[in-house]
Amino acid sequence: MTREELAAYATEKFAGRLTPLATGKYDPLFLVNDAGDLLAVARALKEDPKLQLEYLCNAGAIDTGKIDPPDKRFEIHYSVASLQLSLRLDLKVVLPAGKPEVESLQPVWPAADWFEREFWELFGIHVRNHNHLGQFLLPDDWNQGFPMRKDWDAPDFVRMPEK
């Protein structure tokens, strides 16, 4: 099915759980309405015979820097694909600023393993039920916070002049 058909099908099948977003400029982008529903939605997407989205391409956390309102600060963006049916779909979850937590998607897509380790290490987003959160990319003795957050600062972090 084409991208438009995919968007229409997913909107209809998951009405109430997924909301299509217009900001996705190419492949269909859906917002998971309830962050706690994420694992069930992921499983449904994988097991749906017309979608078969069993391949996780990318999972990245975003700090939008929006502190007002504070409950939409962090987002996590998952890009999934179906290899047999050549489909592509994007999912998004919005997390609040306070203690952002998300469920690990390893039971559905084992590839989420290392992507989720980065969520914790660089953003401070705790991943429930992950088997190995901890030091990953940063040095062993890193104690300077979560670097990818927009409000992170360090003595030697130089911001380019706005011109």
Next chain:
Amino acid sequence: MIVALELLPIFQWLGELLGGLGLPASWIDPIRYGALGVMMFGILAVVALFLVWWERKIAAHIQQRFGPMRHGWHGWYQTIMDAIKLLQKEDVRVATRDKAVFFWAPVVGFVAAFLAYIVIPWGDGLIVADLNIGILYIMAVTTFTVISLLMAGWGSHNKYALLGGMRSAAQVVSYEVPMVVSVLTVIIFVGSLSMVDIVKSQQGLIFNWFVFRLPMGPLAFLTFIVAATAEANRTPFDIPEAEQELVAGYNIEYSGMKFAMFFLAEFVNMFTVSAVAVTLFFGGWNGWEFVPSWIWFLFKTLLVVLLLMLFRWTYPRLRVDQLMEFAWKFLVPLTFANLIVAGIFKYLGWYW
């Protein structure tokens, strides 16, 4: 039995000179032998240096590049420069090493490599000592190198070096059997273990040499050369020094002159097994009479060394268990079968 010393004019002259100086007779022989030892050492050092240079040039030309070109014509004294560089290097010693073992490992390896040259026949009448157990002595002495590898692995206090040492011990011990049995296959027809006798029984030109004369000669030569490549720790059997796997294996913690000793010992070993192959299979120093016998010997040995070098730069490396499997499940039965056939031929007199 000391044939060579009397025949070599220099040593005769030296003996007369020392006698003329009034030294007691019991001192003349040790001094002459000492001079002979120094001369042998010098020859072997030159041979090792030449082989290192030659290997680099052969490797380079196989790989479509030039190799050493700067130091001298086509880099002929590159190895001397490398030796001088290694002499100047700091002797880095791991603090937790086993001091005695670490120190003596390169010495043992070096000495073991050179000991074999007591019985190598360089030409007609050019042998240090024609022991009547010649070839057996060489087989025994070349096994000493495994002690030095194990000592190096243990003394370095390094997991990688220990793994390398143990693998090499397993490898050398496994390939001793096919090597010795291949040698035996030829010895049956000679009737004597003395190196000079072996060469003398192949007098003449090509078709008198054992590799062509005996029906099982080619097979014995092939198994010998494969086993000898493994004995000399050369690719495809260079697991102990596999750079890509264990970062140089047993000699990882050695630097400077100690490393140079291991390195030179490896090349001297390579020359030893080639010399033994030439003696046993290719007629030693025999050839057309108008060329001196030692030139024939050197020429043939360098051809076999060339063969070993071509092996190294062409084939990938065997995995340790595949290597052991190849030795025990393939080479050993093959060489024993060859030996039995040789025995049958000798008994029935089907040879000349």
Next chain:
Amino acid sequence: MAELRTEEFVVNMGPHHPSTHGVCRLMLTMDGEIVTKIEPVIGYLHRSIEKICENRTYAQCVPLMDRVEYVTAMSCGYMFAGAVEKLGGIEVPLRAQYLRTIMLELNRIASHLLFYGVTAMDIGAYTPFLYGLRERELIIDLFEETCGQRLTYNYIRIGGVSQDIRPDFVPKCREALNVISAKMSDYTGLLNENPIWIHRTKGVGVLPADLAKAYGVSGPNLRASGVNYDIRRNDPYLLYDKFDWNVAVRPNGDCFDRYMLRLDEIMQSIRIVTQALDGLPDGEIMAKGVTVNYKAPAGEVYHRVENSRGELGVYIQSDGGKKPVRVKIRGGSYNSLMVLPHFATNRMIADLVAIFATLDVIMPEVDR
């Protein structure tokens, strides 16, 4: 009589190691010669490219992308430029698309030739390394004539390419491709029938297809396990759907298949480049209206490219400003390294070296 007790010991392979390509540290728990557990420790090449990109304009991010995977820097540049073009709906002129396709495929050939050399060297054959690099030089020379660089090209820009090719590029390129396709028989002839090579690579390190799909393995590693998926065909970008070429797939998933598949891919890439050179049109090389201060409109996109190591993808979120809000890069080697502990255990360390070499992992993609 005391029982013989053997202990497992932990050996560190790398970060300084000749055969972990780049600075990768593998903590191996070994029982004698057998590796029982592998734990990759990464981050030695972490340059925080993503954080830097949040602080740069879109045009300033482009040269940074070359460093994400410097062996195939053209793909990285295109990955970012393509994503921004999707965000902004930029129409790239046809000549620029042809040039981009040619450069990407030439880069793939160069990368696979390097793979051939390095894999053979890791398994012990030293000579193929120089043969592979000798042919790679032909391609690198072409790149140097076009954009001045041998490794990190900074050639593909948002909206097109930075400079046009020289007049003698096309004949030189054709000649280089002729030389390479003639030499392929040398490469396969040297190794493929060699019993030592076959023992070291056939049946060694089989990556099952479902494990590969579960862990997001992509590219040649996935296709060598029998999964017929190539982003150039299944989700086409640039001009791949206009050319006549095949997707190379191999059934077994062992080291030999991974190695042969990349050689097959070289032949297919040669086909693509030849067709592209035949059909190269005249025209502009840069889209109109894209300046150095280009601001992508608000939106988010994930754009992916079939790199020689797998799926190289970038996720960009923009809020309409000069600098992107988030750039998340995903490299093919990331997933190959992620799946390594799950299929490469319980074999000897020599096999691990062969598996690691044929997975073609390079660290800048993993650490960014």
